[in-house]
Structure formats: C-alpha cells, structure tokens
Amino acid sequence: MTEGAPDLVRICREARIVSETHDESAEDALPAVLTLPLDAWHREHGARMVEFAGYMMPVQYEGIIAEHLWTRENAGLFDVSHMGQLVVSVEGDDQSAVEAALEALLPADLSILKVGRIRYSLLLDEHGGILDDLMVTRWKNGFFVVVNGATKWDDIAHLRENLPDDITLTHRDEHGLLALQGPKAAKALSSLGLTPVLDGGEPVEELSFMQAGIYSWNGIELGVSRSGYSGEDGYEISVPYEGIVDFATALAAHEDVKPIGLGARDSLRLEAGLPLYGHDLSPETDPVSANLTFALSKRRREQGGFMGSDHVLQALADGPATLRIGLKLDGRQAAREGAEVYAGDVKVGTVCSGGFAPSLGHPIAMAYVDAAHTADGTALFIDVRGKKLPATVVSMPFHPTRYYRKGAPK
Amino acid sequence: MTRYFTKEHEWIDVDGNDATVGITDFAQNSLGDITFVELPESGRAVTAGEAVAVVESVKAASDVYAPVAGTITEGNTALDGEPELVNTAAETDGWLFKLTLADGADLSDLMDEAAYKAYIAEL
Known part of the structure; x- marks a missing residue:
C-alpha cells in the first residue's frame, strides 16, 4: 500500500514552479498567494520557494539536513513573516482592562507577567478546543501577540468578536518577523550593535529566555524576543518592512549565520518536541490532551474564567x-x-x-x-x-x- | 543497452530482457535529502505504472512506479545503509531495482533522453 504518498510528478512540478525566478504573470494567475518583502532576497540566496499559509515562503536553500545541522551548531536565520503580529491595547499606561479581556480568552495568568516578559499561551474555543497557540508579551502600552500565519485571519476575527469594543486590536501587517536560532545567535545579533530604546534596557545578549526588549538599529525600531521554535537559544525579531532587507542582509553577512528554510524549521521544532498548529494542535485537541498543561497557569486552574475553562478544568481533573x-x-x-x-x-x-x-x-x-x-x-x-x-x-x-x-x- | 525515461521521472536501462530502474537527477533534486528507500522484493510480478518502491526525503515520501511490466529480480541493497546515494548518484550507483521484462512489455510510451529533457523543460 502506498496510498497517501504524493507522487514524484507532483513533487517535481511543485519544485520546478517555485524554484524559477518570480514572474509577474504567474502572480496574476495565482492572486491568492502573496509575496513578502524578503521574497527576492530569498531567491537571490538560492531558496526554493513554496506556497505556505497563503504566502510564498523559502522551504530550503542548500538542503534540509545541512540547514538543520547548521542551526544546531551555529545560527540559522528564518523568515517567519507570514505569522500574525497583533497588538491588543487601550490608550494610556493602565492596561488592566486589556489584561482582563485577554484573560477571558487565554488560560495564562497575565497579572504576574511583567513588562518585557513573554508567555506561551493558547487561544481556546468554548469547548476548550485549541484555535491557535501563540506568544504574548506585555509592554507598557499593551500586549503584543504573535500567532500562526495560517490561522491569523481567524484569530483576528475571533478576537474582534470577543474583545470588548473599547479595546483596540492592531494588526502589525507592515512588520516582518525573523527568527535567529542556534548557539551562536546571541553572538551574531550582538555584533550588529542594537541599542536598547527603553529605560533600563539590556543588551540583546543579556536578555533571558522568554524576555523581550525594544532596540534601534540603523534608524529602525526592532522588537527583539529571546524565544523561538527550534529548541535552541535564539531570538525572534519584529522588523518594519522598510528595513527588513537591510537587516536580514546584515545578519546573513555574519560568518556564523546562514538563511534557513521552513523545512529545517519543521524538523528542528519536531526534535524539540514543539507542537505545530494544524498538525499537532486543532480545535479537536485541548490543552490537556495536547500535553500543554504547563500553559494553564496556577491561578487560572483555580479560578477558571477563560473561554472553554469548564471543559479544560474537567479534563484536567479527569485526566486525558x-x-x-x-x-x-x-x-x-x-x-x-x-x-x-x-x-x-x-x-x-x-x-x-x-x-x-x-x-x-x-x-x-x-x-x-x-x-x-x-x-x-x-x-x-x-x-x-x-x-x-x-x-x-x-x-x-x-x-x-x-x-x-x-x-x-x- | 538503451536508456529510457518516464513522465513519472524514472529512468530505465533496457538490455535485452533485463532492465535497471532509478529516479532521475531532476527528481532527486526536487525531493531533497533522501533518508530512506523502500525497495520491492525479488520475485514480485509488477505491471507498468504499479507503485513498487518508495523514496523518502525529510519532508515527504514518494512512490516510484514500474516503468514497464516485469518481475523484480533485485533491489539495490546499498541504499539500506546509504540512501543518500540517490541524491549523489541518482542515475548511476543510486539505482533502485532491476527487473526482467514481461513478455510483450511495452516500451512505446517511454521517452529518450532528448524527449525527457524537453519534457522537464516544459514543467
């Protein structure tokens, strides 16, 4: 039985179509597939491009295994600009209304999340099913939420529907997202001389895992998180579109950095045991069955009060x-x-x-x-x-x- | 000996009644790093177009079809320990299996090298 194996004809056709130089007429024929600001940059660096989550994305450069091993030993630069970058906020310094509104939708304890700290959390439906997994960072003037590319439009609709009207949801759709992952990531990023923007801001190499800061570089402002999805030390960096080519070029010029495709991102995250939404997580799974109970904060387990909490707390009590x-x-x-x-x-x-x-x-x-x-x-x-x-x-x-x-x- | 190609990106060397089959360099390049090859057992009778082998890369598994009808005589056991031979030598040492052609096996649908090159140029 070989049912389910895609045949070589299809794989060859896909590889062929997407490895060719981007041509405008092809884009006309496929209006649903969008390109991101680093599209030409990836092609210049030898990427094989594929459609993923509605965007043309680099799946590999020299080969998945070589890129995977490079990232484990050095530093890999990943373009994950298809992901959704959202800001949930109200005017002014008092964000307690936003904290409460997000806590109604997420099982995280945001009350103990300090400014510049990051939590992994889950967007749940009324039955405790997982709508998405995400990273949430507290800033002084709001919460920054990074969601998956394939689910971002549904997430935005869910948030708009469920957040109170006085809370503002902003889609930062003119920012790309780069991940720099690997044991030499800190050395490579610090070599670029990013300057902390906030009072008391630390150099990027001093950030701890799941801590973030705002930095300036070459006149652009970068949101730098010490996090990632490879199992290695590293960063995810929010970069305004107008500076992203220069920034990627500066990083890739470092001797320890190579651009890495989504193919190796997948094999790296699999080895790290990290679930991928749409495959390992779905509305049919819940935080207990998905083995993500660490994302259920202590206070939220005791008090509930988040969407789907009745189902999730019951599953927690019963066992999966x-x-x-x-x-x-x-x-x-x-x-x-x-x-x-x-x-x-x-x-x-x-x-x-x-x-x-x-x-x-x-x-x-x-x-x-x-x-x-x-x-x-x-x-x-x-x-x-x-x-x-x-x-x-x-x-x-x-x-x-x-x-x-x-x-x-x- | 004559080498033919299929639209499914296999090559087949035919020498009298004996044939050797592999995937093309174009195909291995499209697949990427090969991590495992599942080979057919000797003695298995196959029809043209039947899925008989599987080539696995990091990202996917792909069927390989018998280009012609016949009986499998040998799988390339070197691939058990070194599946990457399909990447490095797709059209030589990285062959997949050998077969004896069935009586009246039809070669008329196969392409020669020039036709295959024209075919992949059109993809």
Missing part, C-alpha cells in the same frame, strides 16, 4: 483520554502524519507529526495515543503502508533544548 506523546522509531523509515498507532493488533492512536530527525539519525513522531499506552518505554507499532514499524514511547523533547536562562548553571 488521549495524549500527545513522543515516539522513537527503529531503523530509518519514517512514520508521518495520519499513520495509525497500534498496541499489538489494537489501534490506539494516530501520528500527528513525524519524520527523520537529522540530529538524532533516526525517525521520530508525535502522536495522539490512548492514555493507557502513553508511559515512557511503552512498545507500540506504527502502520506505514501496511508495514508495522516498532516504535517506543519516549519523553519530549527528543533532542535536548538549550535555552538561555540568565543565572542558570550552564
């Missing part, structure tokens, strides 16, 4: 029926999204993400599995094209994460 877990496969054959997971002859789950792990040298997968079969070390099978591949439940991350926590022992 199915759970997102990690699986390690023997051999080299990968199990991919949709593959069925078995305990003996009984189907107990489905793979949501999977592939070959370049830093580990074997395939790994994430799967939703019946809770009874999720203990570390449980031996399961994954059906891949009629073949039952042995797989073992392992804890995530698959590859150790290396975030920078100030003061923590190295």
Whole structure:
C-alpha cells in the first residue's frame, strides 16, 4: 500500500514552479498567494520557494539536513513573516482592562507577567478546543501577540468578536518577523550593535529566555524576543518592512549565520518536541490532551474564567483520554502524519507529526495515543503502508533544548 | 543497452530482457535529502505504472512506479545503509531495482533522453 504518498510528478512540478525566478504573470494567475518583502532576497540566496499559509515562503536553500545541522551548531536565520503580529491595547499606561479581556480568552495568568516578559499561551474555543497557540508579551502600552500565519485571519476575527469594543486590536501587517536560532545567535545579533530604546534596557545578549526588549538599529525600531521554535537559544525579531532587507542582509553577512528554510524549521521544532498548529494542535485537541498543561497557569486552574475553562478544568481533573506523546522509531523509515498507532493488533492512536530527525539519525513522531499506552518505554507499532514499524514511547523533547536562562548553571 | 525515461521521472536501462530502474537527477533534486528507500522484493510480478518502491526525503515520501511490466529480480541493497546515494548518484550507483521484462512489455510510451529533457523543460 502506498496510498497517501504524493507522487514524484507532483513533487517535481511543485519544485520546478517555485524554484524559477518570480514572474509577474504567474502572480496574476495565482492572486491568492502573496509575496513578502524578503521574497527576492530569498531567491537571490538560492531558496526554493513554496506556497505556505497563503504566502510564498523559502522551504530550503542548500538542503534540509545541512540547514538543520547548521542551526544546531551555529545560527540559522528564518523568515517567519507570514505569522500574525497583533497588538491588543487601550490608550494610556493602565492596561488592566486589556489584561482582563485577554484573560477571558487565554488560560495564562497575565497579572504576574511583567513588562518585557513573554508567555506561551493558547487561544481556546468554548469547548476548550485549541484555535491557535501563540506568544504574548506585555509592554507598557499593551500586549503584543504573535500567532500562526495560517490561522491569523481567524484569530483576528475571533478576537474582534470577543474583545470588548473599547479595546483596540492592531494588526502589525507592515512588520516582518525573523527568527535567529542556534548557539551562536546571541553572538551574531550582538555584533550588529542594537541599542536598547527603553529605560533600563539590556543588551540583546543579556536578555533571558522568554524576555523581550525594544532596540534601534540603523534608524529602525526592532522588537527583539529571546524565544523561538527550534529548541535552541535564539531570538525572534519584529522588523518594519522598510528595513527588513537591510537587516536580514546584515545578519546573513555574519560568518556564523546562514538563511534557513521552513523545512529545517519543521524538523528542528519536531526534535524539540514543539507542537505545530494544524498538525499537532486543532480545535479537536485541548490543552490537556495536547500535553500543554504547563500553559494553564496556577491561578487560572483555580479560578477558571477563560473561554472553554469548564471543559479544560474537567479534563484536567479527569485526566486525558488521549495524549500527545513522543515516539522513537527503529531503523530509518519514517512514520508521518495520519499513520495509525497500534498496541499489538489494537489501534490506539494516530501520528500527528513525524519524520527523520537529522540530529538524532533516526525517525521520530508525535502522536495522539490512548492514555493507557502513553508511559515512557511503552512498545507500540506504527502502520506505514501496511508495514508495522516498532516504535517506543519516549519523553519530549527528543533532542535536548538549550535555552538561555540568565543565572542558570550552564 | 538503451536508456529510457518516464513522465513519472524514472529512468530505465533496457538490455535485452533485463532492465535497471532509478529516479532521475531532476527528481532527486526536487525531493531533497533522501533518508530512506523502500525497495520491492525479488520475485514480485509488477505491471507498468504499479507503485513498487518508495523514496523518502525529510519532508515527504514518494512512490516510484514500474516503468514497464516485469518481475523484480533485485533491489539495490546499498541504499539500506546509504540512501543518500540517490541524491549523489541518482542515475548511476543510486539505482533502485532491476527487473526482467514481461513478455510483450511495452516500451512505446517511454521517452529518450532528448524527449525527457524537453519534457522537464516544459514543467
């Protein structure tokens, strides 16, 4: 059985179409696919471009494995400008109304989130289903929220519908987002000489994991977060469109930095055990089944009061029926999204993400599995094209994460 | 020996009744880093257009079809330990399988190299 495998004809056609120099007539034929400010820059740097979340995005440059390994050892520059950058605010310094309004929609405790600090959180529906995962940062004059590209329009509609009328939602759609990830990211970014804009602002290399600052560089203002989605130390940097080509060029000129495509971003985040919305998270999953209970802040568990909280707190009390877990496969054959997971002859789950792990040298997968079969070390099978591949439940991350926590022992 | 190509991006060397099949350099380049190849078992009878092998890259798995009808005689076991041979030597050492042509196997739909080059130039 080879059902589900895309054939070479399609892969070749896609690779061919998108590797050609961008041509305006092709754009006319595909009005739904948008280009971002670094489009030409990526092509000049040898990127193979594909359509993703409605945009043409670089999927790879020299090759996914080489780019993946480069990021683990040096620093990779990722264009994630398709993601949604939102500001939720009211006029003035008192943002308590915004804090309350966002807490009605997110399970995070924003009352203890200090200025310049970041939380991972989830946008939930009335049933506790996950509408999106996001990063929220508190600034003095509002909250900065970064959401996924493919879901941003739905998120904006959800927020507009559910935020009180006196709260302003701004889509920062003239800012791109770059991620600089890897053990040499701090050295490379600090070499550009970014100047802290805010009083008491620290140099970028002094930011701790999940801390952010505002900086100026070459006359443009950058929002710099020490965060990312590779499992490595690094930054996500919000850059105004007018300066993004210069900024990307300056970063890529550093000897430790190479541009990296979305293909390696996917393999890096998979090794780091980080879920990808639309694959590992969906409205059919909730924070408990998705194994994201760390995103349910203590006070919010006690008090509830967020959309879907009745369902989520019930699931927390009952324990999950199915759970997102990690699986390690023997051999080299990968199990991919949709593959069925078995305990003996009984189907107990489905793979949501999977592939070959370049830093580990074997395939790994994430799967939703019946809770009874999720203990570390449980031996399961994954059906891949009629073949039952042995797989073992392992804890995530698959590859150790290396975030920078100030003061923590190295 | 004559080399033919298919629209599905396989190449096939035909020498009398014996044939060797692989994917083209164009195809491996489109796939990217190959991490695993699933090969057909010897003795399996296949029809033209039947999916018989799978080439996996980091991002996807792709079917490879039998260009002609026949019986599989050998899979390239070198690919078990070194699937990246399909990237580095797609049209030589990175061959996938050999087969014996079935009686009356039809080669008329296959392209020669010039026709294949023209075909991929049009994609």
